Amino acid sequence: MAKILTGIQSTGTPHLGNILGAIIPAIKMANQSHEESYLFIANMHSLTQIKNKEILKNNTFTTAAAWLAFDLDPNKSCFYRQSDIPEVTELAWYLSCFFPYQRLKLAHSFKDKSENLKDVNSGLFSYPMLMSADILIYDANIVPVGKDQLQHLEMTRDVAARFNNLMGDTFIIPEAKIQGNSNYVTGTDGQKMSKSKNNIIDIFLDDKSLKKQIMKIQTKSLSVDEEKDPDDCNVFKLYKLIGEEENIKNLASRYRKGGIGYGESKEILYNEILNKFAKNREKFFKLMDDKEIVERLLTDGATKARVQAQKVLKRVRASIGY
Numbered sequence: 001m002a003k004i005l006t007g008i009q010s011t012g013t014p015h016l017g018n019i020l021g022a023i024i025p026a027i028k029m030a031n032q033s034h035e036e037s038y039l040f041i042a043n044m045h046s047l048t049q050i051k052n053k054e055i056l057k058n059n060t061f062t063t064a065a066a067w068l069a070f071d072l073d074p075n076k077s078c079f080y081r082q083s084d085i086p087e088v089t090e091l092a093w094y095l096s097c098f099f100p101y102q103r104l105k106l107a108h109s110f111k112d113k114s115e116n117l118k119d120v121n122s123g124l125f126s127y128p129m130l131m132s133a134d135i136l137i138y139d140a141n142i143v144p145v146g147k148d149q150l151q152h153l154e155m156t157r158d159v160a161a162r163f164n165n166l167m168g169d170t171f172i173i174p175e176a177k178i179q180g181n182s183n184y185v186t187g188t189d190g191q192k193m194s195k196s197k198n199n200i201i202d203i204f205l206d207d208k209s210l211k212k213q214i215m216k217i218q219t220k221s222l223s224v225d226e227e228k229d230p231d232d233c234n235v236f237k238l239y240k241l242i243g244e245e246e247n248i249k250n251l252a253s254r255y256r257k258g259g260i261g262y263g264e265s266k267e268i269l270y271n272e273i274l275n276k277f278a279k280n281r282e283k284f285f286k287l288m289d290d291k292e293i294v295e296r297l298l299t300d301g302a303t304k305a306r307v308q309a310q311k312v313l314k315r316v317r318a319s320i321g322y
Contacts, residue, residue: 004035048124060083064297074297088134091312142175144176150178153174188217227256
């Protein structure tokens with residue numbers, strides 16, 4: 001039986017891009033698959049950026065609540081919090097001793113910030129080894145990733161192969177499963193939606209704050225009557241990802257004919273988000289009001305995950321000679 005593993009960083013409440021690009025596909029795969037699935041909150045990775053105890057704690061809960069709000073079934077997958085698995089940090093150290101410094105310098109997570117080294121901590125530099133440990137410690141065969149994460153999975157495959165060549169066959173070499181298509185979810189500024197760019201849409205905000213976010217989406221300076229290219233509009237690009245096919249065609253037609261302003265199209269997008277994600281939003285708010293449920297599910301998941309993690313770690317220690 002193949003094992004599927006995927007995780008998401010808890011650097012804040014998952015935004016629309018995270019939900020469409022990672023959470024929904026991963027949950028669908030886990031709930032419908034006959035394979036063994038491991039889905040986790042990567043809250044240790046977020047420590048490279050966030051150094052506030054309360055923010056770190058709250059981010060873990062909001063991330064977990066978002067997964068659960070989209071009907072993740074803990075009975076069909078192992079759902080856990082990364083920091084509850086101490087075995088993963090031990091394995092990350094072993095892997096670090098088998099991977100070249102020069103290769104780590106090429107990691108996107110480091111290179112993107114390397115021009116300002118005073119802001120780079122050693123955790124960020126060794127990030128790919130912790131990510132590799134997340135994968136290898138569960139004997140994961142399949143890892144759903146976006147194209148921007150493909151490099152880190154290649155590093156995982158590389159370090160596992162290096163270890164196997166030197167110490168004997170120990171690790172299963174995982175395969176990447178590219179999530180969805182190559183298109184990214186557009187942020188409010190037209191770039192890829194990202195918390196670091198502050199261009200996100202957070203569907204779990206209250207109605208007023210959510211509407212304010214949507215109204216900030218950047219558009220061209222065209223009057224209501226002017227014809228518009230729907231494929232060159234940030235509002236339409238987002239609507240196209242969540243709207244019904246017939247409604248998408250109708251809106252595109254209105255754009256091309258003229259007679260619709262960007263204010264109206266933003267209202268249409270806002271109402272679509274409220275309608276499409278009504279049940280998810282309601283479930284999220286309930287979970288955030290009763291965090292004991294979330295805590296119990298994460299703790300139960302960690303108990304299951306540690307059984308597998310300890311099994312692999314024992315194998316690794318034996319290979320090393322410890």
